[in-house]
Amino acid sequence: MLEHLSYSSVALYLSCPRAWSFRYVEKVKVPASTALVFGGAFHQAIENYIAGGTSGDLVEMWSTAWVEKTRDGAIEWGAETPESFFNEGVRMLTSDDIINTLKKIRPRRDEQGLMIERKVELRVEGVPIPVIGFVDCIEDDAIADFKTAARQWSDSKVKNEMQPLFYFAALDQMNIKHDWRFRHYAFVKGKTPKAQIIEHSRKPIEAGFLNEMVRGVWRGIDAKCFAPNPTTWKCSPQYCEYWNQCRGKYI
DSSP states (O other): OOOOEEHHHHHHHHHOHHHHHHHHTSOOOOOEEHHHHHHHHHHHHHHHHHHTTSOSOHHHHHHHHHHHHTTTOOEEOTTSOHHHHHHHHHHHHTOHHHHHHHHTOOBOEETTEEOEEEEEEEOOTTOSSOEEEEEEEEBSSOEEEEEEESSOOOHHHHHHOOHHHHHHHHHHHTTOOOOSEEEEEEEEOSSSOEEEEEEEEOOGGGHHHHHHHHHHHHHHHHTTOOOOOTTSTTOSTTTOTTGGGTGGGGO
16 A cells, blocks of 8 residues: 655656556566666765765765665666776765865754755645655755766756755645755766756745646546556666566567
């Protein structure tokens, strides 16, 4: 029985209801993607570094996080090797630009401690289960999110992101003060690794659209409407982990 939604599960349903069913209803087991493993280890390393006051050994934290995230071995490495991904993390986390950016991040503190990887919960009228998630960092002047990226983010990509609205709406319900300001930290691999910082703000009224979106997704889930979506960018053997169970069977 489904106990909650998450922003990522809502986004997956909107992208392809059939993929959502494979993951959350049929629970089809597939190898983890390298993007998921690398991003998870990178997140863990930099969040531990920030939580420790940015005085620890960042490469050592990366090494520990990498070992933890790759322990079970069920990962689709493709033509790459685990060593190449590990070395990419070392290359990024020894970049002066990335290190200097991390040292400037100041998480807020409350009675629960530093506001890093803080769990949030949103209740939407008409949806019987909550939407939960974890905010990477709540700074004094903005909500912050960490991402690794192969290339710099564009302004249009930032403006189309719905995840900030989820965080803002959830924090409102939890009575956690914020100013509807969001800060994306994109840690870009590239030839010379760098940190791209993009700031923007949203309006409270926009949360109404988020609620409508979640209600629509819930209606589809409740009605067991899990049609495949061949028009999404995700519908390819490169991007969909369920390709072989779905469209790939007919090609």
